Amino acid sequence: MVTVIVRSVSDEAIQTCFFAPGLLRFARNDEFLAVTAKQGNESAMTFDLDIKNTVRTIPDYPKPGILFRDITTLLADARAFRRAVDELVHPWAGSKIDKVAGIEARGFILGGAVAHQLSAGFVPIRKKGKLPHKTVSMSYALEYGTDEMEMHVDAVQPGERVILVDDLIATGGTAEGAVKLLRQIGATVVAACFIIDLPDLGGAAKLRALDVPVRALIAFEGH
Ligand code: AMP
Numbered sequence: 001m002v003t004v005i006v007r008s009v010s011d012e013a014i015q016t017c018f019f020a021p022g023l024l025r026f027a028r029n030d031e032f033l034a035v036t037a038k039q040g041n042e043s044a045m046t047f048d049l050d051i052k053n054t055v056r057t058i059p060d061y062p063k064p065g066i067l068f069r070d071i072t073t074l075l076a077d078a079r080a081f082r083r084a085v086d087e088l089v090h091p092w093a094g095s096k097i098d099k100v101a102g103i104e105a106r107g108f109i110l111g112g113a114v115a116h117q118l119s120a121g122f123v124p125i126r127k128k129g130k131l132p133h134k135t136v137s138m139s140y141a142l143e144y145g146t147d148e149m150e151m152h153v154d155a156v157q158p159g160e161r162v163i164l165v166d167d168l169i170a171t172g173g174t175a176e177g178a179v180k181l182l183r184q185i186g187a188t189v190v191a192a193c194f195i196i197d198l199p200d201l202g203g204a205a206k207l208r209a210l211d212v213p214v215r216a217l218i219a220f221e222g223h
Contacts, residue, residue, distance in 0.1 A: 047087070052218050054080040055196065069196050069220060071106060071167045085113045087217055088165070088193045092118060097190060098160035099123050101151070103178055104130070106167035110195065114165050123155040123162070125178050136185055140177025149177055151185075158186030168196040169216065170223065172203025179212055191215055198223055 054074040061068040074080045088110070101123040102111025108124060115122040128137065128148040135150040156162055162182055169175055169192070179189050189212050197204050197216035201223055204214040 047083070048218050051080060051084060051195070052220075055218070057220075067220070067222065069168055069198075071195055074195065075109060081113075084195055084217060085110065085117055088195070088215065089114055089117045091215065092163065092190070095190075096161060097163055099156050099162045099187070101125055101156070101162050101164050101178065101182060101187075103149070103164070103166040103174060107165050110167060111165035114163065114193070118163070120163070123151060125149050125151050125181065136181060138177045138181040138184065141171070141173035143171070149174075149181060151181055153185065156182060156185055156187045160187055161190050162187040163190050164192040164212075166192075166194055168198065169194045169203040169207070169214070170198045170201045172201070172206035175203060175207055176210065179207065179210055196220060 056070040056073040058068040097120045099121045100115035102108045134153045137150045139146045191213040194216045197219045
């Protein structure tokens with residue numbers, strides 16, 4: 001049993017504590033208070049800057065003109081990783097979520113942590129040919145051409161409530177394909193969550209047009 005002594009936290013934090021004990025399972029008291037400070041008093045701007053500062057930007061990768069937003073530096077920073085995952089799941093603490101679907105490959109890392117936090121199952125959405133059992137597939141738009149993603153046909157039961165997770169949404173082609181794939185096997189896509197949105201590329205708007213609420217923690221202008 002875990003005993004948590006909470007001093008001077010908001011009602012919101014107490015709810016989080018009650019509904020999602022996983023949030024506290026490994027948290028020292030000072031970390032928990034840091035998270036609640038964000039929920040209560042800390043300005044959104046400070047949080048935004050803190051998270052942004054842990055993302056490494058690599059110009060001209062994988063090709064000239066692209067600013068690659070590298071989240072491996074965020075993942076390697078224990079505090080930033082914890083805060084990012086806590087923030088991603090915050091709206092659903094206390095809601096029934098059956099599965100978290102993560103998009104290969106960085107969506108697996110974040111999606112696994114999010115699923116653990118929500119006490120939900122995890123479902124991988126993978127590139128074609130990687131999954132061993134019977135699959136359903138969906139083609140999706142890349143900058144030049146199309147590709148295919150797959151998931152196991154029995155990974156989600158009809159009517160199950162699913163949150164989709166990836167590190168970044170740009171044009172939205174990948175996430176749109178994943179939403180369609182999940183809906184194809186009868187999932188209810190409750191929301192799509194990302195650390196980073198590139199709003200100028202219109203991906204989040206594309207998902208919202210499909211009636212999928214989008215949560216992104218930070219945004220970068222341009223592409
Ligand atoms: P899109 O389908 O255009 O929304 O692209 C999203 C996918 O491509 C995600 O899985 C991202 O990891 C990856 N991606 C696209 N643009 C970037 C970028 N500038 N930096 C890092 N990853 C990116």
